[in-house]
Amino acid sequence: MSMDLSISRFWRKKEIIYKLNGAKCKSCGKVHYPPKNACPYCGSRELELVELPRRGKLISYTTIYAIPEGARHQSPIYYGLIDLGVTKITAELTDIVNANSLKKDMEVEATLRKTQEDRDAGLIYYVLKFRPVLVQK
Amino acid sequence: MATPKAGIHGWGAYIPIYRLPLSDIAKIWGWHPDQYKGLAVESKAIAGPDEDSLTMGYEAAYNAIKRSKIEPKKISAIFFGTESKPYAVKPSATIIGEALGITPFTMASDLEFACRAASEGMRSLIGMAASGLIDYGLAIGSDTAQANPGDVLEFTAASGAAAFVIGRTSNASAIIEDSVTFVTDTPDFWRRASQPYPLHGEGFTGEPAYFYHIENAVKALLERNGLKPSDFDYAIFHQPNGKFPVKVGQDLGFNMDQMKDGLVTPMIGNTYNASALMGLARVLDKAKPGQKILLAPFGSGAGSDAYLITVTDEVENRKPLAPTVEDYLNRKVLIDYASYAKSRSIIHVIK
Amino acid sequence: MVVYVEGVGMTKIDRHYDYSLKDLAANAAFAAIEQAGGVDGIDYLVFSSSLSSLQDNQLDTASYLATSLGLRGIKALNVEAGEASGLAAISVAKSLLESHQADKVLVIGAEKLNEFVSSKVYKQLQMLYDGDTKSFYNIGFAGDAAILMRLYMDTYNVDRELMSYWPALMHSNAKENPYAMLNFAIKPDKVAKSQILADPITLLDSYPLGDGAAAIVLSNKDMSSSPLAKISAIESSTGYGSIELSEDPLLFDSLSEAFRRISNIADTSNLDFIEIHDSFTITAMIILETLGLANRGKAAELVSTGYFSPGGKGPLANPSGGLKARGHPLGATGVYQIAESSLQVANKFPGVKANNAKKGLVVSLNGLGSSSYVALVEGV
Ligand SMILES: [Zn+2]
Numbered sequence: 001m002s003m004d005l006s007i008s009r010f011w012r013k014k015e016i017i018y019k020l021n022g023a024k025c026k027s028c029g030k031v032h033y034p035p036k037n038a039c040p041y042c043g044s045r046e047l048e049l050v051e052l053p054r055r056g057k058l059i060s061y062t063t064i065y066a067i068p069e070g071a072r073h074q075s076p077i078y079y080g081l082i083d084l085g086v087t088k089i090t091a092e093l094t095d096i097v098n099a100n101s102l103k104k105d106m107e108v109e110a111t112l113r114k115t116q117e118d119r120d121a122g123l124i125y126y127v128l129k130f131r132p133v134l135v136q137k
Numbered sequence: 138m139a140t141p142k143a144g145i146h147g148w149g150a151y152i153p154i155y156r157l158p159l160s161d162i163a164k165i166w167g168w169h170p171d172q173y174k175g176l177a178v179e180s181k182a183i184a185g186p187d188e189d190s191l192t193m194g195y196e197a198a199y200n201a202i203k204r205s206k207i208e209p210k211k212i213s214a215i216f217f218g219t220e221s222k223p224y225a226v227k228p229s230a231t232i233i234g235e236a237l238g239i240t241p242f243t244m245a246s247d248l249e250f251a252c253r254a255a256s257e258g259m260r261s262l263i264g265m266a267a268s269g270l271i272d273y274g275l276a277i278g279s280d281t282a283q284a285n286p287g288d289v290l291e292f293t294a295a296s297g298a299a300a301f302v303i304g305r306t307s308n309a310s311a312i313i314e315d316s317v318t319f320v321t322d323t324p325d326f327w328r329r330a331s332q333p334y335p336l337h338g339e340g341f342t343g344e345p346a347y348f349y350h351i352e353n354a355v356k357a358l359l360e361r362n363g364l365k366p367s368d369f370d371y372a373i374f375h376q377p378n379g380k381f382p383v384k385v386g387q388d389l390g391f392n393m394d395q396m397k398d399g400l401v402t403p404m405i406g407n408t409y410n411a412s413a414l415m416g417l418a419r420v421l422d423k424a425k426p427g428q429k430i431l432l433a434p435f436g437s438g439a440g441s442d443a444y445l446i447t448v449t450d451e452v453e454n455r456k457p458l459a460p461t462v463e464d465y466l467n468r469k470v471l472i473d474y475a476s477y478a479k480s481r482s483i484i485h486v487i488k
Numbered sequence: 489m490v491v492y493v494e495g496v497g498m499t500k501i502d503r504h505y506d507y508s509l510k511d512l513a514a515n516a517a518f519a520a521i522e523q524a525g526g527v528d529g530i531d532y533l534v535f536s537s538s539l540s541s542l543q544d545n546q547l548d549t550a551s552y553l554a555t556s557l558g559l560r561g562i563k564a565l566n567v568e569a570g571e572a573s574g575l576a577a578i579s580v581a582k583s584l585l586e587s588h589q590a591d592k593v594l595v596i597g598a599e600k601l602n603e604f605v606s607s608k609v610y611k612q613l614q615m616l617y618d619g620d621t622k623s624f625y626n627i628g629f630a631g632d633a634a635i636l637m638r639l640y641m642d643t644y645n646v647d648r649e650l651m652s653y654w655p656a657l658m659h660s661n662a663k664e665n666p667y668a669m670l671n672f673a674i675k676p677d678k679v680a681k682s683q684i685l686a687d688p689i690t691l692l693d694s695y696p697l698g699d700g701a702a703a704i705v706l707s708n709k710d711m712s713s714s715p716l717a718k719i720s721a722i723e724s725s726t727g728y729g730s731i732e733l734s735e736d737p738l739l740f741d742s743l744s745e746a747f748r749r750i751s752n753i754a755d756t757s758n759l760d761f762i763e764i765h766d767s768f769t770i771t772a773m774i775i776l777e778t779l780g781l782a783n784r785g786k787a788a789e790l791v792s793t794g795y796f797s798p799g800g801k802g803p804l805a806n807p808s809g810g811l812k813a814r815g816h817p818l819g820a821t822g823v824y825q826i827a828e829s830s831l832q833v834a835n836k837f838p839g840v841k842a843n844n845a846k847k848g849l850v851v852s853l854n855g856l857g858s859s860s861y862v863a864l865v866e867g868v
Contacts, residue, residue: 010624017624018236032733034620040733060642060731062634064627066685068611071626073186073479073486079631079686081639081731088732090635092625094187095154097470099687104642112195112236113187115624119488124223126192126232127624134460134468 141267144309149200177379181406218255253436295406320440373399495523501815570854574822597823644785662809729858
């Protein structure tokens with residue numbers, strides 16, 4: 001039997017990871033993700049959890065072929081820097097039909113997907129990824 | 138005794154982006170090129186390598202909750218109907234519930250009854266909502282639809298999900314006026330524990346299973362409500378292929394005009410637990426206030442439900458709140474058998 | 489306070505399948521000790537490595553290593569700061585000397601990146617980036633740098649081909665360095681055509697996975713006899729280390745702060761050479777611009793004009809060949825940089841030499857700047 005993926009380390013963060021919960025600083029007003037113990041901009045510990053917008057625009061992106069162990073079946077991995085308005089985040093991108101379809105300012109939205117699986121018998125990590133928006137607003 | 142009634146508050150669907158042309162399956166497995174023509178399906182929807190029944194069910198449920206206009210925390214029962222659970226033991230319903238912000242004060246379980254588990258969830262929610270045990274409940278049907286590679290079943294086994302928020306009748310998009318369930322021990326299709334794919338009795342899945350159960354459920358519903366097929370605007374049946382639902386509908390006295398909007402399988406294949414329910418989602422995307430819908434899901438093993446549903450004025454307010462089935466149908470990219478085999482773990486890999 | 493480099497040792501960076509981590513460390517350490525005049529007076533071992541606990545299945549490596557080197561009884565500690573470990577270890581050693589906790593410190597940086605297959609190493613290297621979210625993704629070691637490189641090229645309208653002059657310069661320098669892993673020349677046009685790791689980063693924009701060890705013996709003024717060089721200042725700073733948090737990801741905030749700090753305590757003008765952390769072409773460009781050695785968005789162009797090449801107008805950049813071509817055995821890299829720079833100012837570097845070099849700046853950082861270290865190495 002072998003379990004490579006941590007049970008508790010993921011479980012502890014599920015709220016943040018599933019719901020895109022960021023932190024807003026009550027002192028300087030800036031939002032960051034994922035929430036840290038104090039504001040990375042001003043050091044204030046007065047933070048409140050905020051659900052981040054689930055739609056944003058690609059600022060930059062990459063198609064990754066140097067694939068870490070366990071993810072060959074998801075290769076290539078698409079990965080982007082996303083402007084959510086209130087803050088920026090990096091996330092895996094999915095449902096990308098081919099690398100050339102990625103464009104700066106492309107609109108993307110969050111959806112739940114598998115990222116890591118612990119071989120055949122261990123845990124599955126479900127994390128929000130971003131995909132091209134289904135319906136333009 | 139008055140029939141307990143409940144309301145459909147929100148509906149949602151999900152179809153993955155990938156489509157496999159059935160001609161590819163015929164070519165790989167040496168079927169005659171016309172073998173699948175009788176199934177009336179041209180391509181099937183395939184979940185991507187990072188998708189499973191849980192992620193698809195999540196998105197369908199996300200859409201259903203959006204349309205219900207309620208806070209996720211108001212949902213106090215989640216029934217996840219699937220025959221392709223990511224975990225054999227460990228509820229997918231709790232993961233979906235947590236990810237949607239529903240937990241912790243909620244019932245949550247994964248149901249199994251081949252393709253009608255989610256429908257069993259809906260019937261349970263009707264009673265729970267009507268009795269006041271819950272305000273709102275979520276029923277999700279989702280499958281990545283396994284089939285033994287090379288089996289005729291592989292032509293139609295597809296991936297997709299549909300979900301419904303069910304609650305009391307007030308302010309609902311549609312009212313479930315009545316429902317009937319008809320089950321027997323009929324071994325037409327099964328998957329033994331620890332086996333990756335189901336087996337089936339070919340022609341035995343037809344007359345003694347699909348047709349017998351759906352016809353009995355629908356007839357019972359019509360009879361006890363004093364209705365005839367022409368009283369309905371829409372009729373939706375479980376759709377293992379493009380042919381069966383049309384035949385059972387015609388046998389029961391429905392016409393193509395009533396059935397065409399609820400037929401999704403010809404475009405994307407059989408999404409098992411989402412099969413008839415996605416038909417209902419598509420019909421609700423289009424239906425007008427006051428229209429009447431007959432819904433008849435079926436599950437092997439075997440059983441069928443028949444629902445009498447009336448659309449309310451509220452439906453118009455809910456339609457624009459989430460993507461429609463059509464939006465998902467229109468988003469598609471063709472893949473080949475090799476990509477499908479990889480993303481559905483048909484290729485043996487050492488992990 | 490100034491500390492002195494009494495001796496240095498390096499192994500060639502390579503796939504050393506036939507040598508263990510301790511073998512490589514011993515090879516470098518014994519050479520440094522010999523140059524420093526023997527083990528007498530060495531009272532502290534600071535060991536730098538970042539992945540060796542995983543690749544070598546060992547904790548408290550510094551202590552086991554001390555005994556393995558015949559130095560049982562001295563004090564020892566491990567320093568880990570990701571890719572910046574080497575310079576962090578030297579910074580700690582300098583503090584130990586300054587505070588008189590030690591009189592003579594042996595600093596060893598050793599790393600083996602070839603004990604496991606590459607996909608496992610990519611997963612381990614993902615640990616260099618903020619694990620809070622990234623550890624649940626499958627982005628490997630080049631994803632964040634790739635996003636940064638595209639952002640850089642988009643923002644400043646810099647052509648991919650212009651970026652390729654840096655790797656070519658690094659290979660050209662490494663060709664003369666007997667310790668370099670990739671000692672062959674390449675033409676700039678080969679870079680974009682090489683295997684794509686994370687678009688637009690190619691294999692030739694990135695560092696090779698190498699095994700290696702470097703060691704230096706450091707002492708304070710009282711103990712020094714005939715030092716090669718002096719380290720006149722080391723400074724460091726922490727930073728965002730993440731593109732998404734940073735308000736201006738095209739500068740490394742930690743490096744900017746570390747450089748401001750060192751400039752306050754030492755004269756960082758008139759550099760003869762620099763040894764910078766070019767883990768990727770983009771990292772080099774941003775370091776050059778953060779240090780003010782190139783205008784923003786202009787580093788690639790400046791490199792292409794030969795400004796940083798041997799005989800160029802600017803400081804000679806990475807005469808060793810840099811992380812790109814000398815190699816980047818993570819936790820050992822900073823120690824290599826200091827060893828090479830010490831040899832430069834002693835006019836003893838066995839590769840590309842900076843003419844009459846008196847002063848060089850060493851830059852090491854982790855990831856995209858979660859920490860940055862800068863050191864000023866001068867002749868004695
Ligand atoms: Zn703040």
